Amino acid sequence: MSAPLLELTNVSRHFGGVRAVQNVSARIEAGEIVGLIGPNGAGKTTLVNVITGAHRATGGEIHFMGERVTNQKPYQAARRGLSRTFQIVQPFPSMTVRENVAAGALFAGKAISRRAAMDAAEAHLNFVGLGKLVDAPASTLTLPNRKRLELAKSLAMRPRMLLLDEVNAGLNLSEIDEALRLIREIAAQGVTIIIIEHLMKVVLGLSQRILVLHHGELTAEGAPEDILEDERVIEAYLGDRFAKRRQGAQS
Amino acid sequence: MSAFIGGKNLGLTIVLGVVAVLIALPFIGDNYLVRLATFLCLFSALALGWNFIGGYAGYPSFATAAFYGLGAYVGALLQNAGTPMPLAWLGAGLGCAIFAAALGPTLLRLKGHYFAVGSIAIVEIMRLLASIFADFTGGGMGLNVPILRGGPDFAGMVFLYAMLAVAAAAFLTTLAVDRGRLGFGLRCIQQNEDAANMLGVDVNAYKTAAFVLSAIFCGLAGAIYASWVAYIDPTDVFSILLTLKVPVMVLLGGAGGAYGPLVGVVAFMAMEELIWSNFLELHHGVLGVIIVILVFFLPGGLLKLRWPQILGRFRAGGDAKSEAKAAAE
Ligand SMILES: Nc1ncnc2c1ncn2[C@@H]1O[C@H](COP(=O)(O)OP(=O)(O)OP(=O)(O)O)[C@@H](O)[C@H]1O
Ligand SMILES: [Mg+2]
Numbered sequence: 001m002s003a004p005l006l007e008l009t010n011v012s013r014h015f016g017g018v019r020a021v022q023n024v025s026a027r028i029e030a031g032e033i034v035g036l037i038g039p040n041g042a043g044k045t046t047l048v049n050v051i052t053g054a055h056r057a058t059g060g061e062i063h064f065m066g067e068r069v070t071n072q073k074p075y076q077a078a079r080r081g082l083s084r085t086f087q088i089v090q091p092f093p094s095m096t097v098r099e100n101v102a103a104g105a106l107f108a109g110k111a112i113s114r115r116a117a118m119d120a121a122e123a124h125l126n127f128v129g130l131g132k133l134v135d136a137p138a139s140t141l142t143l144p145n146r147k148r149l150e151l152a153k154s155l156a157m158r159p160r161m162l163l164l165d166e167v168n169a170g171l172n173l174s175e176i177d178e179a180l181r182l183i184r185e186i187a188a189q190g191v192t193i194i195i196i197e198h199l200m201k202v203v204l205g206l207s208q209r210i211l212v213l214h215h216g217e218l219t220a221e222g223a224p225e226d227i228l229e230d231e232r233v234i235e236a237y238l239g240d241r242f243a244k245r246r247q248g249a250q251s
Numbered sequence: 252m253s254a255f256i257g258g259k260n261l262g263l264t265i266v267l268g269v270v271a272v273l274i275a276l277p278f279i280g281d282n283y284l285v286r287l288a289t290f291l292c293l294f295s296a297l298a299l300g301w302n303f304i305g306g307y308a309g310y311p312s313f314a315t316a317a318f319y320g321l322g323a324y325v326g327a328l329l330q331n332a333g334t335p336m337p338l339a340w341l342g343a344g345l346g347c348a349i350f351a352a353a354l355g356p357t358l359l360r361l362k363g364h365y366f367a368v369g370s371i372a373i374v375e376i377m378r379l380l381a382s383i384f385a386d387f388t389g390g391g392m393g394l395n396v397p398i399l400r401g402g403p404d405f406a407g408m409v410f411l412y413a414m415l416a417v418a419a420a421a422f423l424t425t426l427a428v429d430r431g432r433l434g435f436g437l438r439c440i441q442q443n444e445d446a447a448n449m450l451g452v453d454v455n456a457y458k459t460a461a462f463v464l465s466a467i468f469c470g471l472a473g474a475i476y477a478s479w480v481a482y483i484d485p486t487d488v489f490s491i492l493l494t495l496k497v498p499v500m501v502l503l504g505g506a507g508g509a510y511g512p513l514v515g516v517v518a519f520m521a522m523e524e525l526i527w528s529n530f531l532e533l534h535h536g537v538l539g540v541i542i543v544i545l546v547f548f549l550p551g552g553l554l555k556l557r558w559p560q561i562l563g564r565f566r567a568g569g570d571a572k573s574e575a576k577a578a579a580e
Contacts, residue, residue, distance in 0.1 A: 052449065054445070054449065073448070073453075074448040074449045075449075075451050075452055075453045075454065078448075078449060078450055078451035079451050084449065086449075090443055090446040091446070092438070092442035092443055092446065092447075093442060094442060095439075095442060099435075102435075103435065103439050103447070103450050103452070104450050104451070106432065106435060106451075107436065107439075107450050107452045108450055108451030109451075114430070114431070153450065157450065157451065
């Protein structure tokens with residue numbers, strides 16, 4: 001069996017007494033779309049932060065493309081092809097939309113010059129539907145457009161793996177459909193995707209495999225249909241009384 | 252990037268014009284003007300130097316006088332040890348670059364106020380060190396530097412041209428940085444350092460590069476200053492006033508471009524000259540007043556003002572008055 005694209009081995013991250021991520025082990029193969037779900041505070045964002053170097057791991061190992069990358073710096077993650085979107089979008093407010101994306105192309109996407117980066121930026125902005133706003137200051141964008149900008153920025157980095165942290169939060173139904181179409185297209189280009197999402201419909205429809213985090217631990221893993229049936233997942237989302245009642249009804 | 256009225260070419264034309272006048276000045280002006288011009292170039296070099304770290308990277312550095320003073324002392328000591336003057340200056344620039352490269356990675360981990368306080372502390376520490384190691388630096392008694400032979404007019408010309416060369420080098424470096432990868436990365440850092448890091452900018456290397464550039468130009472200016480005045484002491488070159496004045500000049504003109512710092516230096520020095528010659532006792536209040544004006548009225552500096560609109564409003568005001576007059580008649 002060949003090495004997976006991303007391999008997590010007993011990864012932990014604690015904040016003082018809070019075990020935000022606890023002993024998580026997982027393998028993500030190249031080309032997969034993996035959903036990462038779990039209730040609020042389960043540790044999803046923290047796990048993304050540890051993978052991309054924004055936080056140091058308290059314990060465990062991370063390998064990306066066979067290389068040990070535990071506690072890499074964020075810029076190293078970016079250059080290795082690990083790119084992420086922020087749950088709370090982080091533009092460069094007084095730069096134009098095009099410059100925001102060009103930065104990704106120049107510093108992580110290996111664009112050879114600022115000129116080339118600007119051109120690449122324009123293509124990515126057209127792709128996410130911001131082609132008409134390239135010269136607007138990023139601070140003037142609406143929330144849905146900021147999310148699109150976030151996506152264009154990540155794409156400009158030419159990632160091998162894209163970690164999407166709630167890119168759909170705050171979008172309406174038609175905007176979500178549009179976002180899903182984009183994500184499928186990105187995946188079709190060969191980018192491996194980990195998607196964090198609260199809307200079950202979205203994750204289940206998109207993902208080939210689901211990882212469930214609860215209190216920082218990986219409690220379940222499997223195909224979307226199986227996950228829906230899993231007691232631990234129901235317990236995590238709806239509370240253990242509901243799960244017990246269900247169990248009682250089944251026996 | 253520059254919001255100069257009429258665009259970049261006008262800015263460049265004005266700069267080239269001023270440079271031509273400065274080159275001609277020793278032949279057409281008196282000693283007072285040459286001296287003033289030398290200070291203009293000195294502060295331009297310091298302001299453009301500060302702009303790399305303070306403007307582009309957005310780190311509020313008060314380390315200017317640390318580099319300036321270190322440059323002055325290294326240059327003076329090298330000259331006293333028999334090094335030819337121009338080589339002593341280059342040695343001072345190199346020394347400051349090494350100092351900033353060693354200090355940067357630690358100091359630049361501090362953010363905002365902490366960085367500001369940390370950087371001003373460096374100036375104080377350097378001043379103390381220069382005072383304590385009296386055997387080496389002359390301590391509070393100061394340090395004499397060999398006087399340039401050839402008479403005051405010749406010396407005036409040499410030091411004006413030397414300062415002008417440093418200011419010009421700082422300006423050209425700024426233009427290159429502004430257009431290149433470094434300037435873009437620094438602007439990303441200034442806007443959102445974490446996001447820049449996530450986007451592939453090696454933030455520590457970039458910030459340190461800006462700090463080193465800043466140190467080189469401030470150090471060169473300091474070394475030339477030491478040769479020019481032929482005597483330095485710790486309070487003169489590790490000066491808190493200087494360390495405050497330079498960022499105020501840059502902010503007055505507009506930080507983070509090639510032209511803002513120059514506009515700021517000219518505006519500041521013009522104000523200083525005006526007040527200095529007319530109300531001597533008010534002189535010390537100038538810096539304070541400018542800081543207050545900057546904070547409340549000019550957050551983006553003079554260059555970021557919307558000049559066309561302001562001029563337009565004056566014109567509109569005039570029109571309104573004449574219309575009112577016409578109506579009254
Ligand atoms: N920087 C931090 N300092 C201290 N505690 C933190 C920090 N970041 C996260 N935590 C804690 O770690 C736990 C996991 O938080 P995290 O943001 O990873 O959850 P999440 O699954 O992304 O939640 P959500 O669905 O609300 O986004 C929470 O208890 C949170 O309070
Ligand atoms: Mg989260």
